[in-house]
Amino acid sequence: MIRVLTIPTILLIVWFVTMIVGAIFSVSGLKNGSYVAYVSQKKMIFRRPLALRVGAALFGFDMIQTPFVFSVAAGDWAAFVFLVIPCTFVGGLFLRGSGPDELRLDLVQRTYRRVSGWPLFPKARSGPWTDIQGIYVGSVAGASGSTRFVGVTGMRLGGRQDLGRFNAPPAAEHFADKLASDLGLPRIRPPRPLVSAR
Secondary structure, three states: OOOOOOHHHHHHHHHHHHHHHHHHHHHHHOOOEEOEEEEOOOEEEEEOOHHHHHHHHHHHHHHHHHHHHHHHHHOOHHHHHHHHHHHHHHHHHHHHHOOOEEEEEEOOOOEEEEEEEEOOEEEEEEEEHHHOOEEEEEEEEEOOEEEEEEEEEOOOOOOOEEEEEEOOHHHHHHHHHHHHHHHOOOEOOOOOOOOOOO
């Protein structure tokens, strides 16, 4: 006798596959090195890796659909009531991380344009380089050791902007020193709190 897949089983399979694909994209997006997307004599563009954005979107989608999937699969709608708020909150955080995060530096006019935010509703900020406080190297401890983030920050810039992710401290320091020298920006202490999965 051939067994027919039920809707709860199909939902669980789709949920599981989406979670695995999201993990694969996220791991491949956590590349070691700078986030430089384009460099010329006139401009530099830093952009969050697309694979990391896709992975975050898939995880966010999975977290938001988790209460529904497990409530249908278990046939228990009480689980939906308890899971909907925390799963929607966590899913929203992941979806926020799937949005654009780009910094364009005009090397001739010494201005910047930053685009960041939710996937369909990004905000753009622009201004002179005087809005940028400086370049920092910060570290975040993880399961596989410490990861160094190189970035810029400034109040008018709209917070931190990661420019690279490095597993080796000397590589991060070298990149930050070269960037500070090339752009004429000071090296500063990292802002607090420095917690990032980007």
